[in-house]
Each structure stands twice: as C-alpha cells, then as structure tokens.
Amino acid sequence: MAEREPSSTTWQQGMPEAGAAACGNADASRAALDILEGGGNAIDAAVAAAYVMGTVEPLDSGIGAGGFMIMHDAASGKTESVDFLGVAPMAASYELYPSMGAGNDYIIRVKGRENERGHRSVGVPGTVRGLGEAQAKFGKLAMADVLEPAITLAEGGFKVGHKAALRMARTEELLNFTEATRKLLLKPDGSLYRAGEEMANPEYGQSLRMIAHDGPDCFYKGALADLLLAEMEAHNGFLSRADLENYEAIWRAPATARFKGHDVATMAPPSSGGLVFAGLAALERESVTDGAHYDLLAGAMLEMFRKRAAGYGDPAFVKVATGESSETTSLAVIDKDGNAACITYSNNNHSGVVLPGTGILLNNQMMLFSPWPGNPNEVVGGKRPVSSMMPSLMFRDGKVRMAIGASGSTRIPTSIMQVLFNSLVLGDNLPDAVGRARLHAETEMLLADAELEETVADIAEARKLQLKLSPGRDPMLASVQAVAVNDDGTMAAVGDPRARASGMVR
Template identity: 30%
Template structure:
C-alpha cells in the first residue's frame, strides 16, 4: 500500500452543509494506506537478499541463536550480494546477550596497512588522486570480515564455523540465479569490474556481457576459499593459502598489504555507545564508527522538543531534525576518528547537557547557515552507498544488528586472483587530505588522517533499542553519510510517531550533513512542506535516489514484527 501524505485540515460547520479547507502543515495517513509488517512468534531475520535471509532463518529453526544466524547471513551475502556482502571488507556487529544481560560492540573494521603513509594518495600537486584512493590495490584496507564473523561465532554462537559456511559454499559452488538487482549492479559497475581480469572472468561472459536475469552464476574460486575457511578456520584467510594469494596479487600490482598485515589483524570488542530517548535505551556503535555518537547526540537535541505533537514529516519537525543534524555532522568533522589513536570527547558529545545546550541554539523560525555553525569551504563529490545491513532476533531474547561493507559497489572492483574475493576500497574513508571530502561528501579532519594500522572512520550505525531493559527494536541501514540520519528516522517514527515498523520503514526520509548546506528529501515529502522549509531558509534538494535500505525487527507483546525496506529490490524479512 502507498502512504498518502496530504496538507490540509477540514473544518465542518454545525449543520455539516459546508466544508472549509484551511492550509495546514499536517500530514495524515489514508485509513486504507497502512503498511503491514511481517509477524512471527519464534524468531526473525531481515536482510537485503532473500537467500541469505532464508539461510539465517534455517539456523534459527534448528535451534541456533541470533549470533549463529547472523554469521551465517554474513557469509552467505558474500556470495549472493557481491556488491556489498563480503569477505574482503569489514564492519560492525552489535550483539545483545539476554542471559548475560550484556550488549557488545564488535568492531571488525578494516585497518590501514603497515606501509600506509599520510600523503600516499596525493599527487605531485598535493591533490588527492581519486583513482588511486578508490580503484587501486593501494586503496584496500586490511580486511576484517572473516575474523569478525568468526570471533562472534566462537565467543557467542552455538554452531560450528563449518555449519555457518554451508549455505555460502553451496550457493557459490552450485550457482545463484541472477535476479534483476544483481544484473543491474553488473551493468552499473561494468567499467570498473572489467578492468580486473579475475572479476571479469567471474561476473561476465567471454564476450564481456553480464550474466542475464534467470541465468546461473557460479563462483568456483570463492567456493574454494570458503571451503578452506570451513576446514582451517580464519588462519586460511589471514595466514594460509588465501593470504598467500591476496599478498601475491598485492605485490604484482603495487599494493601495500603484506602477510604481516594479515597475520596481525584482530577484531576488537568494545563498549557500545548508550543513550536514552524518551525512556528507551539506545545502543549503537562507538568509534571508529561515528554512527552511535551522533545518533545519540541528535536524539538528545530533539528530546527537548514536542516532536510527537508537531507531527511526522511536518515542516516544524523537519526543521528541528535538520538543525540537529548540522550540529552533529560538524562535530563529526571536528572530533571523530579512530578511538584507539586519538582522544574523542565522547562523554560530552553524548551527554544530555550538551544536547540541551545545542537545542537552545536552534532558531525555530530560521535555518542556521552551516557556515555559522562551523566555517568550512564547500566541496562536492559523489555518493557511495553500497553497504548492507541485516538484523536478527531469536526466541531466547538475543539480538544482532550487523552492518558491513566493501565501501563502493563491489569495492575496488578488484578480485584477488584465485580467491574469488572482492577487495574493499576503504582507504577512501580516511581523510586522504584533511578538508577534502571522500566519496560520501564527508569532510575529514586531522583526526581521520591516514596512519599505519589505524581504522578509518565510518558512518555505519547498527543499533539496538531497549524497552525496559529488553531488545525492542533492531535496525540499521546502508547509505554512507545517510546511514546515521536514516537510522535516526526509523527510531523517531516508532517512538515519537507510534508507527508500526513497516510504516516507519516506508515513510519518506530527509538528510543534512552540515556540508554541503542543503536538505536532501525523498519523494513523498509534500510540496507545501518543502515550501515552508524554504521560507525558513533551507535549501532543498530533491534526491534522485532512495535513501538507505533499512532491515528492522521489533519485539512487542510476545511477537516479532519485521520489515525490509522497499527502496532496494531483493530484500526479505522472514520469521517462524
């Protein structure tokens, strides 16, 4: 069903013979236009790809827990969603263990190689070499996905690594049927992928054409790599045959990753960022993700305003959201980076007092220019949004929110020869030159400059919201710089606006990130609201593409309620 947003209120005369229509900024929902979530009793999986969701659900049905299912989904997506699912990238997993009453942030973000240098992507004129930082072997960060998923399973799961890998191995070996989403991604990324012989050989036919919709795509090299990991564990990837092939490919193409880089890589278990919004506890990722800090910061600002009574996606509400976003993203520029390397004033940034102080700086009638919040030149760049998120909840009360990525669609487009593994281009998430934006238009500061073994800053925001100490909402999204604001709007929609999770997912979204000083809006934000925002001084840009692709699950009154975003094809939520 389609959500209908209108801008009016109707006043009836006493004898109901006349109707006066008065322009108001009040969006309403048609009583027939209701989105319905998936409902189940025992457990649920929501991911961007249906085969991966099915693989995770089978694990839950067998008695496995949310961590078992999440690791299975992660490995399966490396086969079925190659543009974002991965073995050669990294990410973040938020885990709630109900028995221990503990929430854990697992950081398996990529790291800069030991040979990385601060100015490695600058040309002779000290400008950033965009091709080198995004599409070369030097753009690859040391991958963390295999180590991260394996650590989660070993510490908190109940099944073997071999069992978790079974669906991925089967699908890589026997092949997957190419759907419209995969076909379109191969068309979109053709120029980049076909520059690499290994990628060309896997994803395209001998004449250079992509596999067509309905055809079978086998990934034999990837199947062999997965089998090695199933047999030998992570040593196969970080010290054994797979490592040898990755390093050989690096050495042949001026890459930086060595056997020492791979052998030294370790995921880190961190304390999550914790906030409170209108009585709900919000858990999310700490640095090197900026997501948790700024999600809580924005919520702290907005808690000072009567968002519910102002209405969902009204000009008044959107104005407050945009102003709060500006403050958060300017702080991202000022403070954020790898927590292990630089000092970040996290307690202050996520404090209620700081949120209150920022809320008092908001002019309710006028937009504050970004330049007045924190001066900086404006730069333009392109968006990279090919991350993927999935959520899992089980019948035991455990929950997992996982977001991981190669950065760009198919990462660098480079496949390590003989492995079937696509390699990330996460080095672009550093500030290759402080003050110059990356592919997400995000401007980096000194705190995020390149250094050996440093983890690059991220916007990934896997989040678990608790109600009375128990997991109530599990959510997250791809979308690069828009991840934080997309996750924010899911939370506001269910808490402030009392939407069910499907309605919250399908509601139109907006985004502002301090620079460039513009509000991006999806289709569905009505014309009158846009005009009211413009009168307040906002520059409105109508987005040419959808923002994010959330995969969310809620638990309420003994039932799981889930929704996969309709903004991208192929996603599926299943429960049992």
C-alpha cells in the same frame, strides 16, 4: 507462526517459533531462519546471513570487506560489539595534487585515484576475523554449519537480486578492472547480469570451505593470505604479510543512550552512531506534529554532522575529496530466546580487484580516509577510518525490543534517526516507519524523496541549503533493515522496500 512468503516480500509479522530476520536479500533472510531452526542462535544466524549477503551481493560485502557487529546474549545479559573495520596498511601513502571541482571549488585529489580503485585502495579486510570471533564467542554451532548456506549458494548458483543488479550497472566500468573481475562479475560476452538471472561463484565457495575447515587464520596467515600477498606484490599494493598477521578485531563497549523509555546500545567511535541518539534526545524535548517534523529532523541532522565534522579538520580551509560509499550490507536477527545481533559491513565501493582463484572481491576502504595530512582522519598505517555504519539494539526492561541497521554512507545515521523517530515519536508500526519518505540534511545540502518537494523546498530555503530531489524510492537514501519485538510477543521483520530487501518471521 508466520507463513513463508515469496522472495519479493519485504516484511512479515507473526508469533515466532524460531525468530525473525531482516536482510538486504531474501536468500540471506532464509539462511538466517534455517540456522535458527537448525539449533543456532541469533549470532549464528546473523553471521550465516552476512556470509550469504557477501555471496549474492558481492560488490557490497564479503570476505574482502570490513564493518561492525553488535550482539546481545540473553542468558548472560551481555551486550557486546566488535569492530572489524578494514585498517590502513602500514606502507599506505598517497601523492596529492590540487584540482578544481565541477563547481569551481578547490579539491585535493590523490594521484592516479589510488585510494579509490585498484590494489592500493585496499585496506586490511576484517570480515573473517571479526565474524569468526563473534560466532566463536556467542554462537552455538560449528563454523562449518554457519557457512554452509553461503557455500551452497556460491557453488550451486543463485538468482541475481534487484540491488545487486543495480550495483553492477552503476559500477560497470570498474567491473572491467582486472581479468579476474571480468570473469566473475560479467557474463562471458562481457554484458551485465540482470535481476533474476542465474549467477554462481564456485571459487568463492571453495574459499569459504577453507575458512570453515581451517578457521580465520587461513585468511591472515594461511593459504588465502599467500594468494592475497602474491596479488599485492605483483601489482604494487600496500598490503604486507605483517599487516595481515597483525590485524585484530576490536571488542568495544557499546555506546549507550536512552530514548523514549528505551535503552540503546550502538557502536562506539570510530562509528558516529552515538551522535544519532544525541540528536534524537534533543528532539524529545520538542513539540512534534506529523508532517511538520521534517524541519526538526533536518535541524538535528545538520547539528549531528557539524559535531562529526569537528573531528575531520576545518573544512573552511580546504575541501577534501572523501569517499564513503553508499554500498553496504546491513542485517538484523532476533531469536525466540531474546538473543539478538545486527551486522553492518562493507566493501565501500569495492576496489575493482578480484583475488584470482578465490572469487573474493576486495574493498577500497582506503577511500574512507581523508588523504589530506594533519587531520584526525588522515591516512596512518594501522588506523581505522571514521564510519557512518551503526548497527544498533534497543532494549526495554532489559529485553531486546529492536535490532536496526542500515546501508547508505552518511545517510545511514539520518535514515535510522528517521525510522526511530517515526516509530517512537509518531507512533508508526515498523513497516510504516521504514516506509515513510525521507530526507537527508548534511552541511550545505538537503536530499529528499521527490514526493516531499513541497515540504522540503521551504526547509531548504529557510536553512540556506541546496535542494536535491531523489526520484522514486531510491536506495541512495539508505536501506534500513530492522526487527522489532511487539508487546504481545509477536515479531515484525522489515527489509527496506527501497532495496527490495527481505524481512521474515518463522
């Protein structure tokens, strides 16, 4: 069994007695492994870790968020996925106006930025319904046991992590949006929390206790629903009682593919995960050398986004301001019995609205839609937006060999593509595969870690792309969390060092 490491450890490898977990924060990894040691399986552990992430990194995820989960039950051999994305309220509608962007480009904007911030930016949150159904279907423990780690941290306090502090600093203006938001996310003197400082959210703990006691319906039909609807009505939000009561998590057959002797299960549309494996399959036919592979990857990325853009309408006629945020939570768990789960979920960038008395920060997932009518991703009541989130599982000979997911907007698919390429084509071990420098090619832009400048400058010139370099290893180029099962039965768990994330084996 691997030794227990300090919270700064981003990866571990060892022979598991319980399993392995990779999360964006060490509190979540520890919670997952505690659940496994307490008799839970990977599905229980992943749901527990997801709720912990919503507690300790509240801007990125939580009760007010939505996303995807993919899971494998070893006893039955079933692999299933659940879509719990936020959906557009039935009354959602925005007034648009034309504007000129910073580069003198023509952009359609939403009046008052109502799709970006505030009560009208909130999509129907899916977290409680989706995670509740997944845990009830495949988990072993009572929901109260699964929620206990998050409740303990919310009520007893926790240390603010590196990424959480970074996020709060980058959205400081939005943290002043409402009195409840200021009360929760800023210190009494109005200053920001810094990494390592103590923070708590006892009202969130009480909300979790209500879910543990009353089940998911308390959020959609019960006491929490009443509080949410009162807040929406008071501030002219779109969300209605019918929107909440009619919300459903959707169980979807995973999208499947095959790459380098592995069977892959990832999220079906509205996720764009399947395009990643199509891109990897195309690269499998190429002659690859280490170092020269970045141009091949850039080409695969551009083709992937070309196919994806075909579902958004013709960008040659108008550039639409879209807003898929890089602020997401992703985590992966595999237990000793071969059960596995991977969750990616998000508040998008968050609305700036904390529901008073609950500690719940609400999403701004309406920003994921295109506000321009007449395209496949337009705002329609009851609709789910297109998403880059793609929690995935990889199998060999019918057994899970890897669970992998990432946070980071459109850099999610490109980062996962690179990590899998590094691992399965270049032969990197998992820590090295996650740790390599990355690039991201999309439409007319090439974003890359600054250390790749000499390599990517020629790629950008040859492909006529605007080059932007990212200094250091910023999580802007995505944060990947992955757990792998090695041939000798050991497990490797890697939390992306970009986000000072956490991988643990126990």
